[in-house]
Amino acid sequence: MNLAMTTAFDAAVIGGGVMGCTTALFLARAGMRVAVIERDALCRGASGVNAGTLTLHMTRAALVPYAIRAWKMWMNTGAWLGHGVLATAAPGLSLAFTEHEKTLLQQRAAARREYGAQIDLLDRDAALAVEPGLNPAVLQAAYCATDGFASAYLTGRAYHAALREAGVHIFEQTPATRIDRVAGMYQVSGPDDAIHIDATRLVMAGGVWLEPLLAMLDINIPVKTLVNQLIVTERMPPVMRSVLSIANGLLSMKQFANGSVLIGGGWQGIGDRERGGVETMPDNLIGNLRLAQHVIPALARARVARIWLGLESETADAMPMIGALPGLANVWVIGCVHSGYTSGPYMGKLLAQAILGEKPELPLFDPARLVVPAAAALTQSHREKTE
Numbered sequence: 001m002n003l004a005m006t007t008a009f010d011a012a013v014i015g016g017g018v019m020g021c022t023t024a025l026f027l028a029r030a031g032m033r034v035a036v037i038e039r040d041a042l043c044r045g046a047s048g049v050n051a052g053t054l055t056l057h058m059t060r061a062a063l064v065p066y067a068i069r070a071w072k073m074w075m076n077t078g079a080w081l082g083h084g085v086l087a088t089a090a091p092g093l094s095l096a097f098t099e100h101e102k103t104l105l106q107q108r109a110a111a112r113r114e115y116g117a118q119i120d121l122l123d124r125d126a127a128l129a130v131e132p133g134l135n136p137a138v139l140q141a142a143y144c145a146t147d148g149f150a151s152a153y154l155t156g157r158a159y160h161a162a163l164r165e166a167g168v169h170i171f172e173q174t175p176a177t178r179i180d181r182v183a184g185m186y187q188v189s190g191p192d193d194a195i196h197i198d199a200t201r202l203v204m205a206g207g208v209w210l211e212p213l214l215a216m217l218d219i220n221i222p223v224k225t226l227v228n229q230l231i232v233t234e235r236m237p238p239v240m241r242s243v244l245s246i247a248n249g250l251l252s253m254k255q256f257a258n259g260s261v262l263i264g265g266g267w268q269g270i271g272d273r274e275r276g277g278v279e280t281m282p283d284n285l286i287g288n289l290r291l292a293q294h295v296i297p298a299l300a301r302a303r304v305a306r307i308w309l310g311l312e313s314e315t316a317d318a319m320p321m322i323g324a325l326p327g328l329a330n331v332w333v334i335g336c337v338h339s340g341y342t343s344g345p346y347m348g349k350l351l352a353q354a355i356l357g358e359k360p361e362l363p364l365f366d367p368a369r370l371v372v373p374a375a376a377a378l379t380q381s382h383r384e385k386t387e
């Protein structure tokens with residue numbers, strides 16, 4: 001199918017996760033003809049398999065102003081998305097069980113408060129009053145009312161409907177394999193030249209696959225792949241009512257309305273961006289479960305229903321890349337946002353503002369700082385091969 005003959009888009013967004021879909025939505029609402037090109041179905045990557053925690057505790061301090069605005073968007077999807085993801089507000093508690101964790105907790109809370117997060121420190125009794133199921137060995141907790149969770153598996157369905165209503169052309173099961181510059185337009189092609197999509201502007205929103213995607217434009221930005229493990233239990237009677245995390249960052253946990261408990265915290269499994277998530281590591285599975293049960297002792301009665309792995313992207317400095325790509329006209333990138341599900345809707349809205357020629361409400365994150373020049377890239381790859 002050669003769509004170039006019939007269709008030229010104002011913008012082609014490559015990658016239909018929360019970042020790409022939100023950008024596409026706001027561009028289309030502003031009157032642009034927009035295509036989303038997704039090699040799977042919308043939001044089946046990180047945006048559909050994540051833990052759904054909408055939190056400031058786990059968000060990097062400098063991203064807190066973005067996450068606060070995004071949290072409000074998630075809690076009010078009716079106003080801008082038109083379809084929900086069961087976003088639920090719940091208090092967020094980050095916990096300390098050791099003196100070292102207490103110091104960490106206080107530092108993390110102070111850093112986030114500096115960026116506008118309303119986080120209070122609670123002593124043991126106050127923490128137990130918020131979450132009676134906690135292990136009473138808890139020493140201190142950081143409390144934040146701007147917290148909660150969504151059901152991430154609903155994200156694709158919600159965005160699909162919203163994008164269709166906004167007139168976005170959605171190309172699913174359509175991997176982008178080549179990008180050419182043809183007569184002042186960008187032409188995105190699929191395998192065997194089965195599809196060509198022409199657009200004036202390009203948005204690269206490929207999650208962990210941003211590195212090979214950007215390589216199609218001869219831009220080298222290394223993207224690290226984290227293989228995050230999640231565990232869900234069978235339904236059980238209520239054992240917690242807040243979103244729980246731990247000061248050292250190794251646990252995130254909440255109980256959904258149906259009784260199942262979702263346990264994560266960034267424990268790693270085996271996989272990469274070529275193969276996806278391959279398998280869990282038994283030690284990490286046991287470690288994650290032990291920590292969860294230490295925090296909420298009633299989880300001793302829980303039975304694991306399913307484990308899965310999802311791929312999360314990270315830049316060299318662990319900060320997002322959102323903005324215009326250097327040296328190319330009308331090409332933007334969005335991705336590698338820590339706690340990116342929480343911030344996703346607001347980040348996409350900001351990028352759309354920049355593409356539309358408006359001043360974004362908050363600053364973007366210049367990708368130019370991350371570009372590795374060709375010679376340095378060669379040396380780096382040589383070093384990696386010889387190590």
Ligand SMILES: Cc1cc2nc3c(=O)[nH]c(=O)nc-3n(C[C@H](O)[C@H](O)[C@H](O)COP(=O)(O)OP(=O)(O)OC[C@H]3O[C@@H](n4cnc5c(N)ncnc54)[C@H](O)[C@@H]3O)c2cc1C
Binds near residue numbers: 019040048053344
């Ligand atoms: C297990 C797990 C748990 C997490 N938990 C949380 C959490 O609780 N809270 C939180 O805030 N964040 C969480 N995150 C992080 C969050 O999920 C991500 O930051 C966010 O979803 C990233 O969105 P994205 O659109 O950048 O990437 P993705 O959702 O990965 O979207 C990228 C899309 O690009 C497509 N693509 C790539 N290459 C091509 C190509 N060549 N052609 C066409 N399409 C292409 C992919 O198929 C994919 O759909 C978690 C992540 C994981 C993996």
